[in-house]
Amino acid sequence: MTDVTDSKRDEHTVDTAVTTDNGATPAEAAADESAAADTPAVVAGPAGTAEGQAAEDAGRNDGDTAAAGTASAGDAEKPAEGGEDDLPSMDAMVEQYDVAARTLHRGQIIEGRVVEVRDDEVIVYVGYKSEGRIPREELGLAEGQSPSDVVKVDDKIMVQVLRVDDEDTVILSKRRADERTAWERLTAKFDAKEPVEAPVTARVKGGLLVDVGVRGFVPASHVDLNFVDDLEQYVGQTLRFRIIELDRQRRNVVLSRKELLEEELRAAKEKAFSELQAGQIIPGVVRRLTDFGAFVDIGGGVEGLLHVSEMAYSRVDHPRDVLSEGQEIKVKVLGVDRGRERISLSLKETLPDPWTTIEERYGEGQIVEGEVTRTVDFGAFVKLEDGVEGLVHISQLADHRVENASDVVQPGQHVKVKVINLDPQARRIGLSIKAANPKPPKPKREPRAEEPMTYSDPGPEGVTIGDVVDGLSQLGEMLEEARSEREDQ
Numbered sequence: 001m002t003d004v005t006d007s008k009r010d011e012h013t014v015d016t017a018v019t020t021d022n023g024a025t026p027a028e029a030a031a032d033e034s035a036a037a038d039t040p041a042v043v044a045g046p047a048g049t050a051e052g053q054a055a056e057d058a059g060r061n062d063g064d065t066a067a068a069g070t071a072s073a074g075d076a077e078k079p080a081e082g083g084e085d086d087l088p089s090m091d092a093m094v095e096q097y098d099v100a101a102r103t104l105h106r107g108q109i110i111e112g113r114v115v116e117v118r119d120d121e122v123i124v125y126v127g128y129k130s131e132g133r134i135p136r137e138e139l140g141l142a143e144g145q146s147p148s149d150v151v152k153v154d155d156k157i158m159v160q161v162l163r164v165d166d167e168d169t170v171i172l173s174k175r176r177a178d179e180r181t182a183w184e185r186l187t188a189k190f191d192a193k194e195p196v197e198a199p200v201t202a203r204v205k206g207g208l209l210v211d212v213g214v215r216g217f218v219p220a221s222h223v224d225l226n227f228v229d230d231l232e233q234y235v236g237q238t239l240r241f242r243i244i245e246l247d248r249q250r251r252n253v254v255l256s257r258k259e260l261l262e263e264e265l266r267a268a269k270e271k272a273f274s275e276l277q278a279g280q281i282i283p284g285v286v287r288r289l290t291d292f293g294a295f296v297d298i299g300g301g302v303e304g305l306l307h308v309s310e311m312a313y314s315r316v317d318h319p320r321d322v323l324s325e326g327q328e329i330k331v332k333v334l335g336v337d338r339g340r341e342r343i344s345l346s347l348k349e350t351l352p353d354p355w356t357t358i359e360e361r362y363g364e365g366q367i368v369e370g371e372v373t374r375t376v377d378f379g380a381f382v383k384l385e386d387g388v389e390g391l392v393h394i395s396q397l398a399d400h401r402v403e404n405a406s407d408v409v410q411p412g413q414h415v416k417v418k419v420i421n422l423d424p425q426a427r428r429i430g431l432s433i434k435a436a437n438p439k440p441p442k443p444k445r446e447p448r449a450e451e452p453m454t455y456s457d458p459g460p461e462g463v464t465i466g467d468v469v470d471g472l473s474q475l476g477e478m479l480e481e482a483r484s485e486r487e488d489q
Contacts, residue, residue, distance in 0.1 A: 182213020268300025
């Protein structure tokens, strides 16, 4: 009985004495605990207490039992009064003894089970003769949290022994146990150069605060690849960081997201430039728009350039007319320059080319409707469909002479045009507004009655100015009639 009890007690002692504030090793702590357990005052409890008396009685009973066994071996075969079922099992006796014999040391980290959650404290069973108490301030509550937000009944938690009062009241701390565990985890991550994941808790002057089990700080210059003015957007997000400074004595933890992103970007670039080939169609996300194009993230932060000329088959004045930041698109890889680390992309190459089937939809002499996209010195461009624009030459804008195309049409205006020529190979289509909207023919004038030409002497005064003007007017009318007849033909 003694060997079993001592073995069980030593095993229990080693399991619970994980570490101490004075830096003792687990083996040393276990030895100290075992020695303390062999001390009658510790095993029996404080003198004069009920626990002490019970242990004393148990010792006397053990001695009596041993003596009786020595005196008569045959008596051991006789069942005690009341039957064997009324006797406690050996395991129960060992467990009871272990509880009575267990010692707790200040600074010790042990596992406990939550048995009650109160507003001001939490009660925890730690295998000791009395239950332990975690004061509210030792729970590690965040602002606005209550004890029930942190632990529930039957939760198994790690706690640190703060002290054992004279009345055997055990005061515990979950906060300090969590902090010690956190420091050990951070030290291991720092030594192994492994990243950590943590939520951003607040924006402060110069950077961000994060919760890594203890408070960590991220300088503003280390939040992203480029400097970020608005750090508030990161609060509440859970991000990955690299530990760049760790000082447990000063409780200083400095982290960097930038260094981790740079490492990941280098790895992504190596993969992209080794695997990408011209002609591939890949997904991407529009990150930035410029006057000349858009930068598209094709994975891992690797960006390729989508030039404005490769956004559509029709003319694009500005990338924002076609794309928006954050938009998901598919692009075709036009080229990969590994030396300069440049990737050229195309959006229009992923779309059907309308010019390959243009003759199926348009023919010379056909009248269609289009939208004026822009005016130039020599005419106006009219969009018939996405990717198909035709030119209305300035001579085809109106029946009369036009000095400026903007005098007749404006961008955004819908007009009827007539297809006057089509060249699919050159991707050109000629249009006419004038031909699509012919001027109604003028009513024919009745022929003038021929009057015999007579000659009269103008007299002394000769030809008057009125005669000249009248003659010129008649001549103009005759010329206009002739021109109209030619156009009608």
